[in-house]
Amino acid sequence: MSSDMIAPGADDDTTRAGTTTLSHGMTAAGAAAKASVAGVAAVPGVSKPDPILTVDHVIRRFGGMTAVDVGHLEVQRGIITALIGPNGAGKTTFFNLITGFDKPSSAPRLIGGPKAGEAAKSTFNGRDVGNTGATKVAKMGMVRTFQLTKALSKLTVIENMRLGAKDQPGENLFVSVLKPLWVKRELEITAKAEELLARFKLLDKKDDMAGSLSGGQKKLLEMARALMSDPVMIMLDEPMAGVNPALTQSLLGHIQSLRDEGMTVLFVEHDMNMVRHISDWVVVMAEGKVVAEGPASTVMNDPAVIDAYLGAHHNTDLGDDSLLTDEVAEELAAEVQNEALTEGETKA
Amino acid sequence: MDQLLQTLNAILNSAISPQTAALAIAAIGLNIHFGYTGLLNLGQAGFMLIGAYGFAISIIGGLPIILAIIIALVAALIFALILGIPTLKLRGDYLAIVTLSAAEIVRMIGRSSILTDITGGSNGLTGNQYRSPFTSLSFFGDGHITVGPWSYDATGSNGWWFIATAWFVVGVLCLFVWAIMRSPWGRVLRGIREDEDAVRSLGKNVYSYKMQALILGGVIGAVAGIVYILPASLQADSMGRSMTYFIFTALLLGGAATVFGPVLGAIVFFAIRLFVQGIAGQFIPSSIMNGQQTEQFAWIIIGITLMLVVIFRPQGILGNKKELSFDVK
Amino acid sequence: MIMLVMVAIVTMVTLGSSSARADTTPGPVGTAATTCASDATTGCLQGTIKLPNGDPAVGIKLEIKGGDLDTTIATGDDGKWSQAITVAGPYTITVDTSSIPDGAVLDSATKNPATVTGALNKNVGYVFKVVGGTTAADGTTTQTPGTDTGTGITFDRFLQQFASGIRLGLLLALAAVGLSLIFGTTGLSNFAHGEQVTLGGLLAYLFANVLGLNLILAAVISVVICAATGYFQDALIWKPLRRRGLGTTQLMIVTIGLSIALQYSYQYFLGASTVRIDRANPVTVDLGPITLSAQSLISMGIAVIVIALVGWVLVKTRVGRATRAVSDNPALAAASGIDVDRIIRLVWTSATALAGLSGVLLGLVLNGVNWQTGLQLLLLMFAAITLGGLGTAFGALAGAMIIGLVVELTNLVLPGDFKYATALLILILVLLVRPQGIFGRRERIG
Structure with missing residues (x-):
């Protein structure tokens, strides 16, 4: 009932949405999640009651271009936050910066860095992660997936899953030589992996090479693998990109159930329609900056957001779910691929 | 017919020679780098050289053989650290260029005239300067032993003692590689080979794993260096860039990322060479191809074999194409 | 670290012992007939024989045996003799005592034959050492002066080495720019590029020396053939393999x-010895304290012109801009209507032509080519393009100049063994501090 207050008309939309409708009742956890941010004003950079992630002054420049310039952003614990924005808004770059895969240009340096108070700073779960590499960030419980799936295609599905687990003593070279020293933990890990695979409907594929999975199955595998380490917060980079509509629905369902189990979810998406039904909070980026944040319905009516999107999809109607035909989804996926390709090239 | 038999005989002899074992060991080390982890180490010969010098110089300096071996292995470990620290965070090409260069530096320093007193300069060190402590460990006696087509002295250089030890080391290393590569440790390496970022996102310290792999493969390379020089002499130029290329050829022939690939590859490598040389020597008149040229012809075939294997059968003889991840990022 | 320490120790040892060594590097000489210049693939045996009155001993015959050599040479007008060698190892040098002028004999303290x-x-x-009289009575003489300056640093020597460094840098740049362009446009590190350099030199030898063509004509034909090898290599090998989807590591x-196949092919046809493109003794030119052969100066001039031309093409022409676009982002370049395959073909053709030209000039400057001339150079090329920033053509030029200078200037303080080692060491150190190279963009390093 509280959801109606925050997002009036949301249910109507859901009914109309057809293929993307999530035929679930609002769970208690879902309601609680929405409630936790109910009183928060919908302005960029607003403080949240219980932020798990706080980011300050994160700037990333490539050559002369500023890809990301986020002054302040907080992510509320235990809810689904969607990070949206048109292509090239800097979402993925921002993601990379948070998860330690990239370093802000504004990172504090010994010499010649930015002024005190203007240096990049980020805190995750009460700990400073501003200068932490990707490995440590993941160990702290913030696990991510990638826009272009990084399922390890020449490992089997079950090996992929096992690789996601924590505390396997056999990952130490000296222990690895003697199987008895690690085999017990391996069995536990395998049991857990199979359980997760069953939940993501991949169990019958467990001995297949991950490369033989479809695009959507790879996305699922990547998500399941991320869950192997029991993360506190899971970061999904375009989980729906390149996934066929049937699977999209199940993916969205999985994302919600993660939240319902108490995880914080932050996911990147460039199409608002994909996110409106499941996100408790939406952050909109355009040209590297956070231009709006708030509940989905509020954000969608924000002129800044419409502006940002009109720049990219000037001939599309934002609120129309019929946009989500296969054709459009494919087109979007292709765009995403292109974007990733371009980014990949500049990196390579 | 005589020549054919001779060729066959030469192939049989080379198949079990300690030098073949040394190539196999070096390829086992490189397999950990390249096959399992995807590290493009183009300086494996440098690791061999480091091991060989470390061992020989220590023995000549009067140290006991165990200590000499330890020194050789530690030297390789330090060498791997020096190479890995600046490069393992960068793209694969950098490791390739740095390892290639560093191996050349080692060779140039080794053969430099300034260090003649220690390394023997470009003439190197002769085997009998460092061989005796190893020979005296032999419990094979002094006789002459014939096994099947093979007939050698029991203990003398290139004899059974050298052969047995070399292949024993090969066996132990194969077992070791099998054990670590089926383990979760090996799984992390294979993950890194395919996509570092994915493994990093799962909370594994990729840099540390790559360093471990580099050190492990390099230390095994040093073992190969010791095995290589024991029955022969130590000459810097014999472990130059060509050696690294030959190790690569052996590894890819046999099958990267397989346990026995490097061993099979090393044997096949020498067999191909001797076979081509023998056949060319017999069937092509010496007016067209003289003795020296048959040898060069065999090397040309080796080069072309490497090209063809990589193009048409990148998984080698034993590998599984589905599992081979060839591209190093 | 350890390597640094080692180099430091080596430096000290060398400086300390330099006066005791017999190594010589030809100092600045007037109208010297010294024709041997050592490089990675050749070494020189050399010396000066003087008469007791200090005049050069002309026409003294020496027999040199060892390696693949068995030859007799004679001292020149300045009393100097030199012999290029391609195989390291012991050589026996025997002075034909009958060729020593009357009134002088070989000092009894001098071994004859001598082994070096x-x-x-x-x-x-x-x-x-040649002393007066008919007997070797005078045994208390000091060593002939002028041979111990091998590793001392004088300003003149610095200038001489600097000039040699520029020369090596320019010739290296010719080859490295091509390697860098191939890397930039296809992502391929071409390990057979060194063999393309060798090919240029060997072809020039074939045409100029064996077939007796005019040197310039021979050089032009060689470069054209080298260009053709690039064209057909791409057509027959690289393009089909790209189509097949081979990864860059595989390629x-x-x-x-x-590279292995080519090296041994060269040996197969020409053997392991060093061949000279131009048999005539080079004319040397003095520029103040710097002495360079006329061939060196002309080669440097050609290199400068060609490099400038390549730079002009890359910056000013449509084709050049397209090449840089492909280097930057092949997908984008293809999308904007550039025929990527055509550009890559062109890059291969010109890269091998440049390498071939570099080989011809190196063969002239360094007094000969052998099967591994290019092999030795390949590492320096890689060092140059890494130093300059992988895949940037102008970086390759700058990197090559730095490497050239480092290699030659190292000779001032360290013996020749180390000149390549220092270049490679500097490469490693630069990577530590600035992995993207001097001109590379940070994003390129992954």
């Missing part, structure tokens, strides 16, 4: 295989 250890990449000197190993 020749090494590649360095000049090994040996002094045969790189293919080039290693090609």
